[in-house]
Amino acid sequence: MTGETLIEASHISVSRGSVTVLKDVSFALHKGEIVTIVGPNGSGKSTMVRALIGALPASAGKIIRLPGLRIGYVPQRLHIERTLPMSVRRFFDLPKRIDASALSDVINKVHVEHLLERQMIDLSGGQFQRVLLARALLGNPQVLVLDEATQGLDQRGSAEFYQQVEAVRNELGCAVLMVSHELHVVMSASDRVICLNGHICCEGAPDVVSSQPEYRALFGTDTRGALALYRHEHDHSHSHDHDHDHDHDLGHGHGDSARSPSQDSNSDAAG
Numbered sequence: 001m002t003g004e005t006l007i008e009a010s011h012i013s014v015s016r017g018s019v020t021v022l023k024d025v026s027f028a029l030h031k032g033e034i035v036t037i038v039g040p041n042g043s044g045k046s047t048m049v050r051a052l053i054g055a056l057p058a059s060a061g062k063i064i065r066l067p068g069l070r071i072g073y074v075p076q077r078l079h080i081e082r083t084l085p086m087s088v089r090r091f092f093d094l095p096k097r098i099d100a101s102a103l104s105d106v107i108n109k110v111h112v113e114h115l116l117e118r119q120m121i122d123l124s125g126g127q128f129q130r131v132l133l134a135r136a137l138l139g140n141p142q143v144l145v146l147d148e149a150t151q152g153l154d155q156r157g158s159a160e161f162y163q164q165v166e167a168v169r170n171e172l173g174c175a176v177l178m179v180s181h182e183l184h185v186v187m188s189a190s191d192r193v194i195c196l197n198g199h200i201c202c203e204g205a206p207d208v209v210s211s212q213p214e215y216r217a218l219f220g221t222d223t224r225g226a227l228a229l230y231r232h233e234h235d236h237s238h239s240h241d242h243d244h245d246h247d248h249d250l251g252h253g254h255g256d257s258a259r260s261p262s263q264d265s266n267s268d269a270a271g
């Protein structure tokens with residue numbers, strides 16, 4: 001996890017309209033690591049990743065990206081016009097035609113070959129997300145950014161998707177920045193989990209509790225270890241003056257029955 005720094009944000013603030021959505025956020029993403037950002041709706045997760053990739057300006061602070069950094073970005077929302085026929089193959093060729101060998105490389109990696117002639121609007125949720133992942137990989141990214149990539153997928157679908165992402169990371173060596181609003185279930189392969197609520201509340205390694213019977217009861221046994229409970233403590237107070245709801249109960253106590261004291265390893269990074 002001590003790879004080259006790909007993106008580094010120092011004390012950034014980001015405003016949307018008149019509201020400061022992110023305040024004093026510092027973050028670095030290194031080669032090959034998987035980082036998951038969790039936080040309740042409206043906590044600034046999408047804003048943060050968009051600022052990191054340069055799609056939104058920071059109103060304060062500084063963001064440094066490795067020169068020429070290749071980023072594959074799957075946005076949270078992608079609207080496909082239902083009345084417009086578009087096959088998966090055509091979708092891959094937008095906005096510009098993709099080289100055939102690059103395409104065959106990626107479709108083999110992400111197993112979407114059988115979907116190429118299907119219509120985008122006919123894909124199941126899991127197939128759709130897989131196609132978006134494949135498209136993001138077409139540019140051979142050094143950083144893969146997935147904003148709520150498992151939205152609409154059931155537990156098994158999420159687990160499979162996470163396994164796919166981990167395999168891609170292992171093969172390409174790219175860094176992965178994931179966003180999830182599921183506060184208690186994250187990809188177990190995450191090297192770090194960042195809890196965001198307008199600022200970084202805390203960060204740490206996800207607790208892997210898959211050996212516990214309570215975990216298995218909650219999450220089943222067929223996720224092949226792709227999901228883990230993440231537990232963190234908010235033992236700091238919020239004295240800053242910006243405008244967020246801080247309902248930190250949202251971040252507490254998940255998976256209580258499945259954790260053991262020895263797994264309480266997350267540290268508080270801000271306060």
Ligand SMILES: Nc1ncnc2c1ncn2[C@@H]1O[C@H](COP(=O)(O)OP(=O)(O)OP(=O)(O)O)[C@@H](O)[C@H]1O
Pocket residue numbers: 016017021039040041042043044045046047048076181
């Ligand atoms: N274009 C915009 N103009 C004004 N405010 C915005 C705009 N986009 C986002 N916001 C506000 O910024 C805040 C953070 O939004 P953001 O989309 O980053 O949250 P999020 O953590 O990704 O939420 P979710 O889990 O719902 O995706 C919200 O209060 C949102 O209403």
Ligand SMILES: [Mg+2]
Pocket residue numbers: 045046047076147
């Ligand atoms: Mg979002």
